[in-house]
Amino acid sequence: MAIDLTDSFEVIDERFRKLAFGNVHLERLYTGCRWAEGPAWFAAGRYLVWSDIPNDRMLRWDETDGSVSVFRQPAMNSNGHTVDREGRLVSCEHRGRCVSRTEHDGTRTVLAERFEGKRFNSPNDVVVKSDGSIWFSDPSYGIDSDYEGDAAPSELGACCVYRIAPDLRGVTRVADDFVQPNGLAFSPDERLLYIVDTGATHRDDGPRHIRRFRVKEDGASLAGGEVFAECGNGLFDGLRSDVHGNIWTSAGDGVHCYAADGTLIGKVLVPEAVANVCFGGPKRNRLFICGTTSLYSVYLNTRGAGRGMR
Template structure:
């Protein structure tokens, strides 16, 4: 199909994917000049996108009203994943400081989590907010393995886990204990399932390169955890769900779209490794895609399930 970018376009794998785009829709490159783009978050009221350029220790901002790109925050403590909470505040994972923070409406920064059981976190990677106000984040060691995305340091935790920050008292609770490298995470539209990527293949031969699906109990505990999908091109990193429960996930060759039944129904080819994505725009029907050096966008015939 026609695309304005070399190597970009839609791959129809299953007929269900054809209802999600039109043949004339094309992928746009909105900006380029990063080292490793990650963690896009959409701010609906301001009509702008914030994302991380981890090795360059900065966060960028793209403005939908005029198409301009500027530096949102520098230094950014090698921020990685970002999201928006139900009050429209920025929640960020920071590699350098090994913490999760929230940027308040007045611009001040609140530390939400920087330790578990009295020991420093590894390097919080990605984050999602539940409608009950709890904040869930993954904590692999990527930010402390080298000096490229943080400071090389010895891990203090006994492994790489997903944690939950309680909205009432701020207590940090470990929710998983069998991941190699937990990474992207997102809730289903009804929040009864939690999907979590494991990118353990980066540091383990034949390690996991998949997304697992857990059931979320009324008490917040997770059960199940079967493999939902295994990546056919590199690794899954960050991902989001649309209102029908389809998963739109990053991969080495672009964005992969999975039906809730686990079928890979289509791909959006991007000419760089994709790390993360989010839905935005005034109708949440525009997919913003963080490629390695660039920010891309494409319109789709569905809508993101939550803001941010």
């Protein structure tokens, strides 16, 4: 017998029913942002950190009591975040034009701010691979205006994807054929890297899709890059993979779920355009959703890949 799902879900392919629960609704946990982005789950503390970019602050939601507080302000117009293998916050800073790390004692360390002597545009989203390397996108959004950063010309003249070596001693460019590279996510086995291109924000005929790359045997470079999925509502932005290889990606009407074969199988419907998502909670089966002005969550019948960091 087919499961009747609540109006928080839209089933497009029957495979999606196995990923949702019949009695679960989307929950709004907080509202009051201008552009919510970059959620990152801290398992040890049972809390979530996310960005409110135009308000130049980072917020903290506590799972133990549902409270929200300011984690950091000013916050260098930080955008995407992740948690590294040692439980430290890794952040993409628009205004700092760098990738930084918050140490366990609260101090800030700049991990990368230049490539070949030139400043980055405005690092946007970031993932940490199991070998400790850090992969991030560098579109121009943070230097396009003063709303989410500081308006400035691009020193690099291109928007690309980069990798910071595990020992932090080198930065390499791993993909350079993007208009505006955005969200990133590894597959569960880290053999694939999915990268969003939101180039439609800057070109009428620009891309609004996810591309899929193969991670080469060296673990440090990419091959391929075919289009995995085209966005049918708004733009893709941030995305995550679950343990089954499904891709959960933000879109204009909520979160779209794609099977590993590229089929759109279902949606989590959200009343605001979604910017980014991450898995969290003790079992990594709670999807946290940054939707424009608000933070939402929904429980799913799947778990985030890795340790909830991607």
